[in-house]
Amino acid sequence: MHCKDTKKRLTNGRNGRLASHLPWADPRRGWDFISTGHGDVPWEDAFRMLNAIDYRGPLSVEWEDAGMDRLVGAPEALGFVRKLSSYEPSGAAFDAAFSTR
Template identity: 60%
Template structure:
């Protein structure tokens, strides 16, 4: 059913050189490692269909976002720099009991980038290793912080961690030429 609906759309995208990036998100058909794999396979890994990589959603589900980058490197067309934090204390569950964001009884929540548990430096280094050159966009959500403080702080973090990859290996002088 998914492929039947999407393949005609992807045919048009192919004709006009458009690539679509589905956000891997719990309300989508692809929300974790295995569902992303199945979704891509359903459309035969067509180049027009890729991923909007948002590590916050993987992190709160306890899926390793760095491993996700390596597995789906060729499919990451866009990245949301968005942060989440676990607040598991024996009473709060990962499904968060349908409580509103910002409620202290949730098992996880969104926080300003750099203030949670998402390993952004490892993610940015992994993206460099796989040759990602696509856009990064800050998706800022934090119900317990003023956005006038948090958004500029998030931008500072991105600028600090968006490392330019090296064009030389530190040990290249020892490489054998024969």
């Protein structure tokens, strides 16, 4: 599982999805790489699916964020992924306790 995040910034009516002619971290870009957990990727949904399929393989965090120092952002991204990957799915349905007397 490769963890990398992006952020769309299409709010001003001028930013396009490509915007590759602008430098990374320029707020006028239509999208940018951003530290894992700060972007638009639905990470909780992704990890719930990994749990559902019993994924036990490696997790790799690729950290790219020109707007954040790597010595701050990379450890934070790793902690974010570790927290989500530590969740275990429940062994019973949430209402199973009500089905017994």
